[in-house]
Amino acid sequence: MTNTVHRGSSIEFRKVRKTYGSFVALEEFSMTVAPGEFMTLLGPSGSGKTTALNCLAGFIDIGEGDILIDGVSIARVPTEKRGIGMVFQNYSLFPHRTVMGNVAFPLEMRGMGKAEIRTRSLKALEMVRLDGLADRMPHELSGGQKQRVAFARAVVFEPRVLLMDEPLGALDLKLRETLQLEIKQYQRQIGCTVIYVTHDQGEALTLSDRLAVMEKGFIRQLGTPQDLYDRPSSRFVAEFIGSNNIFKVLGSQGASVSMEGIGPIEITGRALPSAGYVALRPEHMRRTPQGRVVTRLEQAVFFGNSIRYVLTGADGKEISLIEPRTQGTQMPEPGSEVRFDFDDESLIYLPE
Structure with missing residues (x-):
């Protein structure tokens, strides 16, 4: 690796459509990624995120539309010849090559001299703190070490675009974090543009400059992690990003709004429509004896630094509330009454 941080390439998908028989994997897929940006494609299995990545990499042909780099x-x-680096979930290391040999492979394919190959490979291994394991074989490495080797191999030739397809999916939680x-x-050190595929929303929120939530080949919402978390544009996004309570609006009259699971409640400072849904994050709720909403406690789950309460509201609807745990916090007994409240501004309206 050189010491000069360079910027990555811009990427543009223009109305890409990809089908497999009658199955539509991508439909009118359009997205622009800025140079040096970390963009994540997030969605459930079958949403089209890996198909989009493979179209960009050239592993599959696009059916309709176009993809542009710079x-x-x-x-x-x-x-x-696209100059793209790729990191896979299963590492795809050559079992018969050493760590150094794996990292050097892309440079060998580009016809570089032995001295330059060695210099670049060692710098790539130094970056991922594996230069002391250059002579090890892949079977002698841990899962985390193998993934670092795969990353070093993908960036050793200094690609302007790096694609990562669920690269941490096979690792345990602590190592993933x-x-x-x-x-x-x-990525910040190298300065390349990254498109990262995952179904793990926590991973997407942690890594991304922006992320695109996908469903059935469409981008449902694209924005910063904060935008999507605080202002989901649909019920699907609200339920997919983080934990949310979704309440159906049953009707409204003046400042009084009736919501499934909550019943009639006075909302001040904002108007809610008489139909559709609202979302309320569990961490935006608070237990208080004067709370407007009355529920019954089903279960209190201890998470160390927080407690998650599973409540039953009106009509038997399950409601989740999360509160930080402080020393001396007394958890109520299952079956007891729990009243909670929230700031009305925390309610997120979701169209039908």
Whole structure:
């Protein structure tokens, strides 16, 4: 790796449509990624996120539309000439090559001299703190070490675009959290543009400059993690990003709004429609004896620094409330009454 931080390339998807028989994997998929941006494609299995990544990489042909890198169409450019680095979930390391040999492979394919290959490979391994393991074989490495080798191999030739397809999916939670921070640090150091695919919303919120929530081949919402968390545009996004209570609006009259699970309640400072849904984050609710909403406690779940209360509201609707735990917090007994309240500004209106 050189010491000069360079910026990545811009990427543009223009109305890409990809089908497999009658199944539509991508439909009117349009998205622009700025140079050096960390963009995440987030969605459930089958939403089209990996298909979009594979179209960009050149692993599959797009059916309709176009993809541009730095304003130039790559639809007819072979995969090996797109200058894109790729990190896979299963590492895809060569079992017969050492750590150094794996990292050096992309440089060998580009015909570089042995001295330059060694220098660049060692710098890439130093970046991921594995230079002391250069002579190890892949079977001698831990899962986290293998993923670092895969990352070093993907960036050793200094690609302007790096694609990552659920690279941390096979690792345990604590290691995933550690590598999330490292990946972001490496990306800032290199300055390349990253498109990252995951179904893990926590991962997406941690890593992304922006993220696109996908469903059935469509982008349902695109924005910063804060935008999508605080202002989801649909019920699907509200339920997919973080934990949310979704209440159906049953009707309104003046300042009084009736909501499923809550019943009639006075809302001040804002107007809610008489139909549709509202979302309320569990952490935006608070237990208080004077609370406007009366529920019954079903279960209190201890998470160390927080407590999650599973409540039953009007009509038997399940409601989740999360509060920070402080020393001496007394948890009520299951079956007891729990009243809660919230700031009316915390309610997020979701169209039908």
